[in-house]
Amino acid sequence: MSLDKNHPYFRRKTPEEILHDISQSKKGKLKLYIGAAPGVGKTYKMLQDSVDLKKEGKDVVIGLVETHGRVETEAQIMELEQVPLKIITYKGKKFHELNVEGIIKRSPDIVIVDELAHTNITGSENPKRYMDVSMILDAGIDVLSAVNIQHLESVNDIVQQITGVKVRERVPDTFVQKAHEIQLIDVTPETLRKRLNDGKIYAAEKIAQSLSHFFTTTNLSALRELALREIADDVDERIEQISGDMKNGPYGVHEKILVCVHYGPTAEKLIRRGWRMAHRLKAELYILNVSSEKTFETSSIKEQKNREWKILAQQFNAKLIFEESQNRKPAKVIIDVAKQYNVTQILLGQSARTRWDEIRKGSIVNMIMRETSNIDIHIVADGR
Incomplete structure (x- = not known):
């Protein structure tokens, strides 16, 4: 049509x-x-x-x-x-x-x-x-x-x-x-x-x-x-x-997916999962890494991961964002980026924190839910 x-x-x-x-x-x-x-x-x-x-x-x-x-x-x-x-x-x-x-x-x-x-x-x-x-x-x-x-x-x-x-x-x-x-x-x-x-x-x-x-x-x-x-x-x-069927308007106009990754073994899995969601929803895809001066990974590991992420971002036509925490909690950085890009869905890996860490520092998911609206949060199992 x-x-x-x-x-x-x-x-x-x-x-x-x-x-x-x-x-x-x-x-x-x-x-x-x-x-x-x-x-x-x-x-x-x-x-x-x-x-x-x-x-x-x-x-x-x-x-x-x-x-x-x-x-x-x-x-x-x-x-x-x-x-x-x-x-x-x-x-x-x-x-x-x-x-x-x-x-x-x-x-x-x-x-x-x-x-x-x-x-x-x-x-x-x-x-x-x-x-x-x-x-x-x-x-x-x-x-x-x-x-x-x-x-x-x-x-x-x-x-x-x-x-x-x-x-x-x-x-x-x-x-x-x-x-x-x-x-x-x-x-x-x-x-x-x-x-x-x-x-x-x-x-x-x-x-x-x-x-x-x-x-x-x-x-x-x-x-x-x-x-x-x-x-x-x-x-x-x-x-x-x-068919050119657009009777309900363009698909995926308002859907934007943010995948949050760190220098662990499941980052690439999260990115691929995010792309599959973005592809099905015809949504824009963003990949976020939050870093701080307390990061313990060696520079060689970080460089290797950064190269892998850039390759995947290029393949999946995604925007790769590296954000310094600047004394903000990771959840606050994610919230700020999500608001900046009008994100509608966030993908997080299964938390590696212990229950005691969450009691002392607060749950990332709970903080995001408290300070945002109309954003769906997906937790992806580590699979280990």
Whole structure:
């Protein structure tokens, strides 16, 4: 539904917005194949679709595909042209990485780039493969790529809680949102375990350990549910964008979320949780750290944490705020910042204070509730 100029929410686009739309139209389109775990068939389906596109007259090439020795996947590759990989020597060993320059020079209609979350070897043009894909899209080439749900940045803590595994190779959700199409490749946990047992996912020596660790029925069921929920949210958002339904006004105009972090082990978890809330509510996200002269952390720990927070803030399009306490209680600083930015929701980690500390110094939550109104407070468990 389009809006006429008499509609209460009609607004003409600014020249900058028009130029942005024009530049976006010249970029390639990204299609993502997402699965709950390795072996669901993402790469196979991606190659199958590519062969069909080639038959329709599209110029399709392979930039990089990881077959992991799977016979069915390797058979699909035979029908498609492959751009030679880039060879990089690091510490006396040769590594094969995506040849971004070669792909752009070849200039196909569509290129297949597998393993989106991959970390490139030192000496590559970009540290991460999704950054390589961005360059290819900017060159006007469409990309088909694949990734597992556990590699999304915002679900990192949830996946670790489910599987006990900390996934180190991650893709920003903001990059995934750029995809023009997302397709879920879904199989039941029982089917996936059978594929693993039949040697269709990993080599024989890895099967027993995988079945009893990552590929348990419980883990796979939880990851599958997570993938289904994420894709459902994506579908809802796209329908909302297409329909242009603004009969109740713009969404999330007044929602602003403030995440309060300190130099502990749960800060990144809080930030990711805050982003998931902000994304669903279409709200602005703020990240606050309150420091004082009594902080006991070493400068190296603080510097490392600050770097991690800045990376996450950039990925999640959040404003990172460092505030000196200046003899104010932490709760007072949070209140002042919340009022300054018209915050509507605050996320706090589970308090590390003892009951005696709260009796002497007062509860942060109680103080915020006393001195503010219309602000929801969320307490997130440490998960330790």
